[in-house]
Amino acid sequence: MSGKPKWQVARLDDIERRGRDIPVREHLGIHAFGINAFTPGEDGTLVNEHDESGTGHEELYLVLDGNATFEIDGETVDAPAGTYVFVAPESRRKATGDGTVLAIGAAPGEAYQAVDWGEAWSFHNESMKAYSEQRYADALEAVRAGLQHTPDHPGLHYNYACFATRAGDTGDETFDHLRRSVELLPRFREDARKDDDFAAVRDDPRFEEALR
Known part of the structure; x- marks a missing residue:
């Protein structure tokens, strides 16, 4: 029998922060997909500008609270709390704002391999x-x-x-x-x-x- 619990409950405030990052995946021991939350940096950055062409990851962002502004392939999207934003791997994206954003990602058809820091x-x-x-x-x-x-x-x-x-x-x-x-x-x-x-x-x- 594995010592890993079959289910867990955690609130964002329970998870020790790493700067502006909230390591949800590591805290819960998830290895099937990537999932982490982000709070704004001093300059308002929520999601650093990047794409996922190298990993092939599809990413889904959920604005948990506050408000975020996404820029995706040069287009601006206003994203208040409760907004889902799905981004394909090759699209360039970033987000700024004053809220908390949850990011979930993995590559279609591939087993997710996590790096625990x-x-x-x-x-x-x-x-x-x-x-x-x-x-x-x-x-x-x-x-x-x-x-x-x-x-x-x-x-x-x-x-x-x-x-x-x-x-x-x-x-x-x-x-x-x-x-x-x-x-x-x-x-x-x-x-x-x-x-x-x-x-x-x-x-x-x-x-x-x-x-x-």
Whole structure:
């Protein structure tokens, strides 16, 4: 018998926040699909601008409270509480506002493979902030520190390879981390083939070797 409970109840206020993120999926131990909630940042950001072309995820957003404004492929959508917004993988989207947005996503026809950040979250958060500011060397240092703390974390190994490539470090160690990420979480094999972070090494034979 599995020790996982058959059902759970949680309120948003019960879930420990990670900055403006509310990690619903990890809190409840969900692995069949992605689900998390987001509160606004200081600049009003609810959903960072992105698309899901790399993952193939369809995403459904539900505005739980307050009001959000979505921009999807250049079009603006006003979304008060109770509004559902469905976005296909290839569409570019972002959202701002003063409310709370729940995001649910997965790729049609594929088993969802989750990355649980757990104790690695603080290192991941620091690294992604540096990455978003194109401070790739700083992002890499944060990941190195995280790997000292959680040496078998698949997301940290994958991001190490991403950030190192962006920083111009394309030595064997970079591909070793990519290989290890795939060993720990096979979904990274296809993610890497679509990831722009690896554009500079896509034709390097070590790249495909790492994904075998």
